[in-house]
Amino acid sequence: MVPEQLTVFWNNFLDLFDVLPEDSLAITVYIVGAIIIMWCWTSIMRRLPATLGCILWMVVFALIATPTISEGPNSELAPATFGLLFGVLTKDSVLIWSNLSLILFVIGLGLIISHWANKYRAIRKKATVVEGTEQSPL
Template structure:
């Protein structure tokens, strides 16, 4: 490595050392979730309408639901990791609590999606059923 590049790396590492670890972890987690959801949106919009939305909600619930596990960085871990940890350690309360959280978020998403689709249908019906003026040329 060239000498001028090693100075750049030293300054970059010094900058990263000055930022708290919690801020870096939360930023990486949020940006990772946004990137994954954006990529999945590109896939799901090519799927049939209800199936694409449902899969997007499931992916969101799996990667974005926070866990209730204990530990130093558990507040930034998704519930799927808590669920997998509970399965590996055979900790039944941890399995049920994390799966309940994921199911709750999926349920909220499905209800929100249903209400949103009803709103869009009603909005389109009101827009398309505007009174048509029949103007006679006579």
């Protein structure tokens, strides 16, 4: 009796996914999965020195979140890491280099943006300290 009710519930639950379009469902799972993985990775990286943690966070972000278009008749959005692994397995050098270049581009862009954000943050912190001492009557 209980397994039959669970089977009915499970079938009704899976019928819900038949209503949703495959493309939007796949992109939603891709984005939500990347967010969950990066949130978990952030809690690990907090225990490392700030510079090393930032670099490793950016590398994992690039490996997980760099998008590419998959090969084949039903080409869709996919992580570039999968394309890179598929290129290595099939020994397709064009596929390897195209996906690796995308991943390295995201790593480089992220490191440049974080460098400038840290510089801006340091300048802003320095200006706040200077303003705080000028306003102080002592």
